[in-house]
Amino acid sequence: MNEMTLARIETPGIAVANAKIRLLGIEKTFHVRGQHIEALYPTDLDIRRHEFIALVGPSGCGKSTILNLIAGLMRPTAGRVLYDGQEVTGPNRRVGYITQKDTLLPWRTTKDNIRIALELKSHAMPRSEANDCVKQMIELVGLKGFENHTPAELSGGMRKRAAMARTLIYEPETLLMDEPFGALDSQLKLLMLDELQSLTQHRRMSVVFVTHDLGEAITLSDRIVVLSARPGRIRAIHDVRLERPRDVFKVRFTSAFSEQHERLWDELKDDIVKGTDV
Amino acid sequence: MADAPPAGDQTSSERFFTTPTGRIGSRLVLIAIILMVWEFAPVARATRFWMSSPSMILGTLWQWIVDGTLWGHLQSTLIVMAEGYAIGCIAGIGTGLLLGFLPRLSRVLSPLLAGFYALPKIALAPLFVILLGVDNSSKIALVAVTVFFLVLTNTIDGVREVDRNMISALVLMGATRTEIIRKVLLWAALPWIFTGMRISVRYAFTTTLLAELIAANRGLGFLIELNSGNFNTTGAYAAIVVVVICSVLLTELLSRLEGRMSHW
Numbered sequence: 001m002n003e004m005t006l007a008r009i010e011t012p013g014i015a016v017a018n019a020k021i022r023l024l025g026i027e028k029t030f031h032v033r034g035q036h037i038e039a040l041y042p043t044d045l046d047i048r049r050h051e052f053i054a055l056v057g058p059s060g061c062g063k064s065t066i067l068n069l070i071a072g073l074m075r076p077t078a079g080r081v082l083y084d085g086q087e088v089t090g091p092n093r094r095v096g097y098i099t100q101k102d103t104l105l106p107w108r109t110t111k112d113n114i115r116i117a118l119e120l121k122s123h124a125m126p127r128s129e130a131n132d133c134v135k136q137m138i139e140l141v142g143l144k145g146f147e148n149h150t151p152a153e154l155s156g157g158m159r160k161r162a163a164m165a166r167t168l169i170y171e172p173e174t175l176l177m178d179e180p181f182g183a184l185d186s187q188l189k190l191l192m193l194d195e196l197q198s199l200t201q202h203r204r205m206s207v208v209f210v211t212h213d214l215g216e217a218i219t220l221s222d223r224i225v226v227l228s229a230r231p232g233r234i235r236a237i238h239d240v241r242l243e244r245p246r247d248v249f250k251v252r253f254t255s256a257f258s259e260q261h262e263r264l265w266d267e268l269k270d271d272i273v274k275g276t277d278v
Numbered sequence: 279m280a281d282a283p284p285a286g287d288q289t290s291s292e293r294f295f296t297t298p299t300g301r302i303g304s305r306l307v308l309i310a311i312i313l314m315v316w317e318f319a320p321v322a323r324a325t326r327f328w329m330s331s332p333s334m335i336l337g338t339l340w341q342w343i344v345d346g347t348l349w350g351h352l353q354s355t356l357i358v359m360a361e362g363y364a365i366g367c368i369a370g371i372g373t374g375l376l377l378g379f380l381p382r383l384s385r386v387l388s389p390l391l392a393g394f395y396a397l398p399k400i401a402l403a404p405l406f407v408i409l410l411g412v413d414n415s416s417k418i419a420l421v422a423v424t425v426f427f428l429v430l431t432n433t434i435d436g437v438r439e440v441d442r443n444m445i446s447a448l449v450l451m452g453a454t455r456t457e458i459i460r461k462v463l464l465w466a467a468l469p470w471i472f473t474g475m476r477i478s479v480r481y482a483f484t485t486t487l488l489a490e491l492i493a494a495n496r497g498l499g500f501l502i503e504l505n506s507g508n509f510n511t512t513g514a515y516a517a518i519v520v521v522v523i524c525s526v527l528l529t530e531l532l533s534r535l536e537g538r539m540s541h542w
Binding site: 103 | 441444447465
């Protein structure tokens with residue numbers, strides 16, 4: 001039933017007609033205490049409209065850097081980032097970015113944090129309507145009963161979920177996620193993966209998803225980009241040809257899934273060993 | 279009695295001084311002894327002109343209260359202090375937020391600000407008298423300038439400490455500059471702003487008194503200066519007693535407010 005083909009390596013840099021985001025020869029070098037650290041080798045990547053794409057690779061391979069470049073929070077040392085055909089030169093307001101470290105406002109309660117986007121002029125909404133949205137979101141991410149807690153009173157996993165709800169609530173057309181489920185226990189993680197899948201499919205979002213968890217990547221993605229250890233470069237791009245909607249609770253037990261997992265793991269394991277001692 | 283340590287091998291007199299009643303009682307006794315010595319000791323009686331005496335001071339205070347002298351001066355001091363404080367706080371917070379949000383302007387101005395911050399503001403007092411006259415406005419200006427720099431530096435520090443990622447998150451959501459100031463910077467800087475405001479209360483009081491000592495025709499500082507000028511030490515002591523009472527009340531008020539402030 002779940003048919004999946006073998007991994008296919010695309011030639012980088014080939015224009016895709018409906019590319020939402022194009023990374024053209026982007027390079028990033030950091031200067032830390034007089035040291036040059038090359039985070040990203042010249043990299044080309046096209047991310048299609050409505051695509052769910054996962055970036056996997058060892059730590060320090062520039063996964064987060066790619067997200068920061070797409071969000072326009074960083075400028076590439078060389079190369080260009082195109083979003084809808086236009087170069088990203090500053091903060092990219094078309095994307096919602098869920099960072100690895102949550103950026104909830106510590107003085108706001110959970111529900112006020114989740115509502116913040118709807119208080120801004122750019123997403124303005126009548127207060128009662130906004131409160132309804134917040135209520136829905138809180139239920140969606142399983143934070144019912146914690147509406148009036150401040151971030152300091154929430155657990156790490158709860159903060160992650162609040163941060164996600166805060167971004168999902170204004171339905172950005174593109175979602176950038178940096179290991180959003182790292183701190184969650186496995187049952188909750190599956191529930192959230194399920195929600196994320198239906199939400200992004202339903203609202204036709206494009207998603208760039210950074211993760212360490214290959215299972216997560218296979219469960220959710222259309223394509224998986226494997227990056228090599230620092231300086232990061234694209235090692236391979238795997239197509240995941242599992243039918244949608246996927247049953248996140250069961251797909252892990254199919255043979256197609258484990259084959260894909262094995263192939264990805266083979267690709268990654270040398271680098272992960274190399275990456276950890278960096 | 280909650281804070282009394284377990285009795286153990288302490289003698290009963292040691293235990294007495296560790297109970298609240300014992301502590302307060304012993305303080306009162308100590309003050310009473312000092313006042314008695316001041317009032318009745320032969321040395322003190324011989325130096326009455328310089329040292330005055332508790333009963334004479336109380337008498338003067340009573341007279342001031344009855345004929346209304348005290349209220350006029352007290353009111354003048356408190357008004358100068360409050361107005362200067364309010365102006366200084368508002369200007370300091372506003373400028374601080376602005377500079378916090380315009381880092382380039384802040385870099386240009388920071389050496390100038392540092393210079394003014396280090397300057398003892400009281401040095402400006404004579405200048406303000408020339409510019410604004412002997413009445414309240416020169417003193418208010420001096421207090422405002424003092425408070426301004428204290429609140430300003432604290433606000434700038436507060437804004438600088440804000441997690442930049444919080445700001446980027448809101449920028450990506452499409453927040454405007456004003457929205458970022460209103461929803462992030464102001465709140466994040468609030469604990470620092472409060473600290474600045476708390477410290478400045480005492481500076482505002484001190485500066486008001488100093489300004490009144492230098493040039494004034496009203497206020498508690500003026501009262502001290504006037505009486506000392508007339509070699510009326512009793513009057514000077516009486517005015518100082520009022521100042522002490524004011525500072526104690528102010529400190530008490532501040533610590534109460536602080537206790538109430540919520541922490542996140």
